[in-house]
Amino acid sequence: MLANGDGALGFWKAVAKKRPQTAQQRCWVHKTANALNKVPKAVQPKLKAALHDIWMAETRQAALKACDSCAKRFEYKYPKAIACLCKYKDAMLAFYDFPAPHWQHIRTTKPIESVFVTVRLRTAKMKNCGSGKTTLAMAWQLPTTAQKRWQRLHAAMACWQMSSKA
Numbered sequence: 001m002l003a004n005g006d007g008a009l010g011f012w013k014a015v016a017k018k019r020p021q022t023a024q025q026r027c028w029v030h031k032t033a034n035a036l037n038k039v040p041k042a043v044q045p046k047l048k049a050a051l052h053d054i055w056m057a058e059t060r061q062a063a064l065k066a067c068d069s070c071a072k073r074f075e076y077k078y079p080k081a082i083a084c085l086c087k088y089k090d091a092m093l094a095f096y097d098f099p100a101p102h103w104q105h106i107r108t109t110k111p112i113e114s115v116f117v118t119v120r121l122r123t124a125k126m127k128n129c130g131s132g133k134t135t136l137a138m139a140w141q142l143p144t145t146a147q148k149r150w151q152r153l154h155a156a157m158a159c160w161q162m163s164s165k166a
Helices: 009-018 028-036 044-055 060-074 079-086 100-106 110-125 132-149 156-165
Strands: 002-005 023-026
Touching (some): 002 009, 028 044, 028 079, 044 060
């Protein structure tokens, strides 16, 4: 099992308490944004490219090498950004323990969060318009309708076949 999330400490405490055997994957989109916020705007494209080299590496060993290279390159001038990056290095690279076709989906929480963006935006605009039941019905209907346009997970059939053979 794998839990994927950002820096929400309560989430990680709950996972550790209820499912201690679960691997933890920190979101690369959130971690990249956090690291970029700690460097000047002029340096951000260079750091972003270095971070991209880490999470797009073919293997965990290549990712660790890219991480070390990034740390050596930026650590002297931007120690806070590198500390932010290296703090949860193992959790950032947990996706390498899973089959490569799934990496695209488990490196980040964006696929999960995008499901609720529409609901969050719509319910914020509809505050105090209607009853709790109508708001709940709308919160259910929005993702139900939106799922018709969602992209299917890559290698979903391969995942199903692997689990059915086990």
